[in-house]
Amino acid sequence: METSLPIPKVPRLYSFTRSFRFVHHPLDVLGQYVDNYGPTFQWYIAGMQKCILSTDPGFIQHVLQKNHRNYNKSPLQSEKLAHFLGQNLLTSNGSYWLRQRRLIQPGFHKQRLAGLFNIMQKVIDESLEELDRELEKSSEIDIFPQMMDMAFRIVARSLFSTNLAEAELQQLKYSITMLQEFLIRTIRQPYLAPWFKISGKQRFHEKINAKTDEVILNIIHRRQKSSKQPDDLLQMLLDARYEDTGEGMTDRQLISESAVLFTAGHETSANALTWTWYLLAQHPKAIQQLRAEISEVCGDAPVTFADLPQLPYCRQIIEESMRLYPPAWITDRTAIANDEYQGISIPAGTMIVPYIYGAHHDPAYWENPEAFQPERFAPEKRKQQVPFSYLPFGGGPRLCIGNNFAMMEMQLIIATMIRRYKLELVKDYPVEVEALVTLRPRYGVKLKMKKM
């Protein structure tokens, strides 16, 4: 029997007919639903999976923080994603997740991040030398693949530092990209599952996944045999000991946690950086203010770890960019037991979709929501923001474990590059949002760049 919820409902048939447009233009479809049905409504993903979607910060906070114990990651993450990635921080629930989180969290504390700063700086310098060579060939460049490559290398080196050969890095990049693309198709078009099996696509991707695991396991084994113990994330994972048993993680766990740091940690940052360049290229005054801030703090010297907190405007620019273009634009949970939020009944098993993009663009919480205004994130303004109206890194106990890592990486990249290059948008190049696992530019972002 259908449980009735006292909230607006998008009819199932309408959800199904809109699902074809939803595959390629989810933001349009969801934006229309929000306009027509309000901030919280019932809807069917692909016309099949019933869920409650909400842009209401109070509702989102209830699910992610206040009553988080009643909400697990939905089967999309805990089963579909886990099928490839295994059980790890991102895909697990309950006591297993808590144990992993407690074990791994210290590796992301600020003082540990200081150790990764030099690795990041080296990767950025190498990548920019490569970019300079590209720019000698043509001053017009798509900045998205550049940011993807830089962010991938940063995560790869932060994890495996010297133990990673270039061929392995390329293999991991290829596999992770392929697997992500396949996964999104299995989620968006679940009715294609039989076809994926018959056509061999499922098996093909299983093989890619096995190869990824093999590459990571080889790296782990090389490290275990090595006398050198670099200050990187793999060493942190290897050294971590469970409080209760005093034991470390198994190889299977190490593979799975490494793989998830790659997956969660590169495309998100690359998107945020690309959108930040897109916005900056249209706001020369913001560039001017940013350059002035950096030169006041750093002079002509390279940016250091200690400089980052002294660059608040740089941070505000990134925060505003992630408000307009949140890389993780949506997430999901499933209710374990019956629950209620302000008269809305939430039966056990209901899938909840906190719609992050919708919250970030809601005129009820953001004046002139489509405008780029980094000043919104000035400390005194930030205090006035409604909790959970801004959540690029999620919220509650499952807040992104890599948020400080990502902010450090992004600030360093933006501050380094904005002093090195003049930039403007290539005229008439189409820039369009594509909402896949992350919010990316469908055709990239073409910039005209010149070394200063």
Ligand code: HEM
């Ligand atoms: C701009 C960059 C990033 C954004 C916008 C972002 C966003 C998010 C969001 C929204 C969540 C919560 C998802 C949910 O509650 O359902 C999350 C979780 C997670 N992120 Fe990030 N992330 C970023 C960078 C990173 C980096 C650099 C790493 C690692 C190196 C990372 C690792 C993770 C992991 C492991 C989780 C799962 C945490 C848990 O459930 O305990 N992320 N991220």
